[in-house]
Amino acid sequence: MSYLVLARKYRPQTFEDVVKQEHVTRTLANAIVSERVAHAILFSGPRGTGKTTIARILAKAMNCEQGPTPTPCNRCRSCQEITNGNAVDVFEVDGASNNGVDHIRELRENIRYMPAHSRYKIYIIDEVHMLSTAAFNALLKTLEEPPAHVMFLFATTEPHKIPITILSRCQRHDLRRIDLDAVSRHMAFLCQQEGTRIAPETLGLIARESGGSMRDALSLLDQVMSCAQGDISHEQVLDILGVVDQKVLFDMSAAVLAGDVAGILEVIDEVYDHGHNLKELYAALVAHFRNLLVVAMGKNAERLVDVPAHEYALMAEQVRGTSEIYLTRILDILFREESAIRFATDPRLALEMAFIRAFQVKPALSVDTLIQKLDALAGGTYVPPAGGRNHSGGAAANQVRESRPAPESRSGGGAPLRNLGNPAARNAPSPPQAVQATAPRPAADVSDPVAESPPLSAFNPDDPPERSWEKFVERISDRSAPLASCLGKCYLKALTPERLCIQVGGNGFDLKRINKSRELIQQVCDAFFGRSAELEIIAGDRGAQTDDKKKKINQVHQKRQAALNHPLVEAALEIFDGTLVDVKIL
Ligand SMILES: [Zn+2]
Incomplete structure (x- = not known):
């Protein structure tokens, strides 16, 4: 027969x-x-x-x-x-x-x-x-x-x-593609019928080679059964099918994640000696790292990663404690190197180079995330990972603002009005009184501190003078954000529909800038009160500031130290491979 x-x-x-x-x-x-x-x-x-x-x-x-x-x-x-x-x-x-x-x-x-x-x-x-x-x-x-x-x-x-x-x-x-587990189980049933014993892992290997086609799987099983009788070992099947063992892939991913360069070169050497096709190995590796990434992400992983249960457990074990970002970056490198390997005259060398590049990826924050964070920090909208968005956003904005040197003079009747022109900062509940930590200034200059222009507010005689002053600075910030920032550091001496008197704190630069923009301030002032008002700008009293001088120098020093030790700065230095030239207190 x-x-x-x-x-x-x-x-x-x-x-x-x-x-x-x-x-x-x-x-x-x-x-x-x-x-x-x-x-x-x-x-x-x-x-x-x-x-x-x-x-x-x-x-x-x-x-x-x-x-x-x-x-x-x-x-x-x-x-x-x-x-x-x-x-x-x-x-x-x-x-x-x-x-x-x-x-x-x-x-x-x-x-x-x-x-x-x-x-x-x-x-x-x-x-x-x-x-x-x-x-x-x-x-x-x-x-x-x-x-x-x-x-x-x-x-x-x-x-x-x-x-x-x-x-x-x-x-x-x-009709659906048959998942590998179902193919394996069906083959196990047939083996039982045929009186052949093959371990489940080995059947999993055959199933993977079949790519979810039952006919292909059974053809391979036929091939295996015709080459060996009775008990068929994993090694025999590897030899018969000429495929790379899944263990090799796990060894390689373990070496990459552990940063073991020598280990991976050894595995490549072994596979090469065995006469395997390195291009096929690479394709299998990319698929393997994709599976690791999906397992690391966790959600629906078991459905998305079509591997036998014992391999899934191994993958979960291997990626424990490894960040998704790190795996994504490795996968990214492997993808980019794929064409180089496909067209390489010496695939072994290309494969080794690809992995050496993958080793150069260090588990750290992605550059994108870092730049986003730095931008957010500069724009005053940085939200730390923990805590509510609005509250933390406001507090963080304050943190940045508060790290500016305090006005040099405290004399004069008006209260210092800071953080004007920044709604997020202004609305923050109970801002910290003394904030030691500060952040580095990014390479790009600080962008417009006004995140969103509030609608123009009108003068209301019922408002307390401080509130009217806030509204006034808001109006200024619509025309010139830097000027609003200068005015924010000034002291309000008088504010009536007839007269606006401010004392310029800060340094001489602020006074110069405000005097230069006097015409603009006058225009806004007239529009604000709806009539021609008298504008008086007086220079701040510098005598009082000497009292706090030592204390302030000390504070600035502490802020510098905090900035130097900030984890974000350290991460930025590492990623950009940079050196710290200067710390500017914003
Ligand atoms: Zn019939």
Whole structure:
């Protein structure tokens, strides 16, 4: 007796035997029971997922002497003929080799005749997308109104190549790719039937090589079984199939994550000596790192990473404590190096270089995140990871603002009005009185401190003078943010609809700037009060500041130290490979 390959020997003969396509088999079974089976059905899906098998079972179900029934008897003449492939009323046509219009015309001629002894004349056209346009057109009319005794069952791996006019005349069923676990389990069952013992990890290896195609998996299993008898070891299978062991991939990822350069070069050397294809190894590695990243991200990982359970556990163990950003950057490098390896004349060298580059990635904050944080810090909108957004945002903004040197003079009747022109800072609840930590000034200059311009506010005689002054500075900030910033450091001496008097604190630079913009201030002042008002700007009293001088110098020193030790600064220095030149207190 001739040897029957596993795929044929164990071809499912009932809907229940079909692996992992319940959504299709259940629908078909229900359609048979309720006598609502379409006369043209298209099965689409990846290779080796059971399209032709399901079509044959459906043919049996329709033509069984006990039927139509969702559970064909597999004993009657019709069932037996279909199983043996010599049914007179079921025609299997290979669309790839019978793709001409003449073949379809011939088919059209034949369908007029009644079936020989069955209920239906069933045409199973495999790879139907290979038919020519003329052939499809010749089929259209027949497909729309076929004789009652005719059924068309199409199978294709590429449904997008089928004209829409054909698709719209068919009931379509999409078969899913079979997950590796299901392929492994099915192979384990067959091994048991055949009296062969293969470890689950080894079956997992074969399943992975099959890429989710049951037919490919069973062909590989056939190959393995024909080379070895009884107990088949993992090493034997690796040798027979000539594939890289999954352990090699785990060894490599472990070496990368541990920063063990020598370790990975050793593994590459081993794989190279073994005669494996390094380009294939690289593709497997990229897929492996992708899986590690998905596992590290955690959400729905088990569904997204199609690996056996024991490998999933290993992956979870390996990425514990490793940041997603780090893995993303490694994967990014591996992706970028892929074309270099594909076209390399010496793939081994290219592979080694790719990994040496991957080693240069250090687990740290990404440059993007860092720049974002620095920008946010400069713009006063930096939000630390912990705490509520609004509250923390305001407090952080204050932190930046508060790190400016305090006004040098405290004499004069008015209270110092700082943080004006920055709504976030102004609304922050109870700002810290003394903040030691400060942040580095980024390379780019500090941007406009006004994040959003508030609507123009009008003078209200009922407001206290401080509130009116806030509104006034808001108006100024709409015209010139730097000027508003200067005014924010001034002291309010008097504010009435007739007269505005401010004392300039800060340094001489502020006084110069305010005097230079006097005309603008006057304009805003007139618009604010709705009349011509007197504007008086007086220089601050510098005498009082000497009292606090020592204390302030001390504070500035402390702020410098805090900035130098700030983790963000350290991270920035490391990432940009820079040196610290100067610390400016903002
Ligand atoms: Zn039967």
